[in-house]
Amino acid sequence: MPEGPEIRRAADVVASCIIGQVANEVWFAFERLKPFEALLDGVEVCAVETRGKAMLTRFANGLLIYSHNQLYGRWYCCPAGERPDIQRQLRLAIHNRKSSALLYSASDIAVLHESELETHPFLSRLGPDVLNSTTDQALLLARLADRRFRNRQLGGLLVDQGFVAGLGNYLRCEILFVAGLHPRLRPAQLTGPQRIQLTEAMLHLPRQSYETAGITNDLTHAHELMAAGADFESARFQVFRREGLPCYRCGAPIMKQVLGGQPTYLCRQCQKMI
């Protein structure tokens, strides 16, 4: 599933083709959303935002389209009148004079009024978005100390969108490795310096991934690996999908474990339980 950085990059592309433009046609595949087409036609798109893994497309009349890509949803932007050559089902189209923003395969789409945001079942329970500029270390330290979260295992906690929004499996694995923490540790067990390392990694890695289209490895090291012939996928991560390969810090083999139904990658030497 795309994580916060990937959704924000997709939102940037969508924004570049529809913001500030009047939507001359909005089309929904789902019958339940058809009544909204006439309410959005002829209205300017004023913002495209992300909330964790969800996207909000705001219109100047106070309506907004909520979409969540889940596993398979994917946005495309094309010159007006064109379509990508793909075998997917179109679910939402926002056309203007120059461009079309097209969402394929997603099923979690709704039209909301601004006033409904706070009661939306998914949005209302989201924690602070790690990519938002207002999310800082003090806020994350307070989250770790909160009684709702302090006794949860970090491996499950980091991907709980109610704790913080935007982290998924690859970011969880990479953050815990960079912070030197085992996924079964709980916030209440961490020392002060460990909390600092964890919250620094929670802020730094998603932002670096957003800026670099997915690199959570040390940037200098990733570029050295690619200069030496490694492809992007094998250079971008420190532990994720590196099972059996040597840890970049200590040389021990990276292990793969299933945690909460998802494969988790870690170095047993660098990420101890104490």
Ligand SMILES: [Zn+2]
């Ligand atoms: Zn190691």
